[in-house]
Amino acid sequence: MRSTETVGLMSQHFLLTAKARSLSLAKVARLSDEEAYQTFKLIRWASTEGEPVCPRCGCVATYTYATRKLFKCKGCNHQFSVTSGTIFASRKLPIRDYLLAIAIFVNGAKGHAALQLSRDLDCQYKTAFVMAHKIREAMASEANGATVSGTVEVDGAYFGGHVRPANNKANRRDRRLVQNQTGKRRVVVIMRERGGRTLPFVFKSEDASVVTIARTVQPGSTVHADEAAHWDALHARFLTKRINHSEAYSDGEACTNQAESFFSRLRRAEIGIHHHIAGPYLAAYASEMAWRENNSRISNGEQYLMATDAALQHPVSRQWKGYWQRSWR
Structure with missing residues (x-):
C-alpha cells in the first residue's frame, strides 16, 4: 500500500515542485553592474559566446571602447551597445533593472501589474507600463506566423x-x-x-x-x-x-x-x-x-532565459518606443 506522503507527492502539481523553481530573484537583484552587463552579452550573442556582433552588418570584428560600454564595427564603423537594435534600445535604467524586471515578470503565474512592477523597481509607473508591454511584445513575437495542427x-x-x-x-x-x-x-x-x-x-x-x-x-x-x-x-x-x-x-x-x-x-x-x-x-x-x-x-529559470533572449533578439518596438511622448502630443 502506498503511503499518504507518496500519494501526495505523485499528485503534486508541477508548479509546486522543486523543478519549477530554478530562478532566485535575490540572486538577480544582487548582480553587480558588470555581472548584469556580461549576462546581457552572453544571452544576446550566445552563438559567439558573448562576443559582440554588429547589428547592422553582422560583422564579428569589432573594437571595444575602454571608457564606455560601446563597440565599433570594423566593417561598417557602426557604433552600438549591448542593447542597440533590441527592444530595450535607448534604455535609461541600469541593465540589472531590466534583468530583474524580466525575472519578476515571468514569476507572476497570472501576470504582473505595471503598478506593482513600478514599486518593485522604484521607477515611475509610465516606465514600468512600457517595460512590461515591451516584454509582452517580445514574448508574442515567438508566435508570429505560427500555425497549429493535429x-x-x-x-x-x-x-x-x-x-x-x-x-x-x-x-x-x-x-x-x-x-x-x-x-x-x-x-x-x-x-x-x-x-x-x-x-x-x-x-x-x-x-x-x-x-x-x-x-x-x-x-x-x-x-x-x-x-x-x-x-x-x-x-x-x-x-x-x-x-x-x-x-x-x-x-x-x-x-x-x-x-x-x-x-x-x-x-x-x-x-x-x-x-x-x-x-x-x-x-x-x-x-x-x-x-x-x-x-x-x-521552470521559471528557463522562462527567464527565454524571455530575456526574446527581448534581446527582438528589434526596436515601433509601438512602444517613445510611447508616452506620442500620447502627450
Whole structure:
C-alpha cells in the first residue's frame, strides 16, 4: 500500500515542485553592474559566446571602447551597445533593472501589474507600463506566423466594454444588448493544439475569426468547437467535432476544455491582476497568457532565459518606443 506522503507527492502539481523553481530573484537583484552587463552579452550573442556582433552588418570584428560600454564595427564603423537594435534600445535604467524586471515578470503565474512592477523597481509607473508591454511584445513575437495542427480546440470569449448599471432599478438597462454596450467589447478567439501551441487573436465578433482560423489551422487537422452557428463554416475545411455546452462540457467525442482553460487564466489575470485589459492592448495581454500557457511546464529559470533572449533578439518596438511622448502630443 502506498503511503499518504507518496500519494501526495505523485499528485503534486508541477508548479509546486522543486523543478519549477530554478530562478532566485535575490540572486538577480544582487548582480553587480558588470555581472548584469556580461549576462546581457552572453544571452544576446550566445552563438559567439558573448562576443559582440554588429547589428547592422553582422560583422564579428569589432573594437571595444575602454571608457564606455560601446563597440565599433570594423566593417561598417557602426557604433552600438549591448542593447542597440533590441527592444530595450535607448534604455535609461541600469541593465540589472531590466534583468530583474524580466525575472519578476515571468514569476507572476497570472501576470504582473505595471503598478506593482513600478514599486518593485522604484521607477515611475509610465516606465514600468512600457517595460512590461515591451516584454509582452517580445514574448508574442515567438508566435508570429505560427500555425497549429493535429487536434485543435477553437473557442471565443468576450472581454472589456463594461457598462456600469444605473443606481435605480427603473433606470437599469439590459447590458447584454448591443445598443446598451460601449462598443469597446472585443472577443479573444483561441486556437489551441492539444498538448501543443496556443494562438490567440482578437476580433470585434466571434464569427469574424472564421477566415483567420481557416488560414492558421493546417489542413488535415481535427477541430473541436462549440455549438455556435458561425462554426458551421469550419466543416467545409476540417473534420469538425461539436459540443453543445448547454447539455455537457464533454461527451467523449468533442470538448473545448483546453480552450476554456486558457480563458480561465486570462479572466483571472483581468480580475485579479490588471482589472482592465480591453481596448487596443487586449491582444498583448492575450499573447502574454498564451506564452504562459505554452511554457507552464518548464521552470521559471528557463522562462527567464527565454524571455530575456526574446527581448534581446527582438528589434526596436515601433509601438512602444517613445510611447508616452506620442500620447502627450
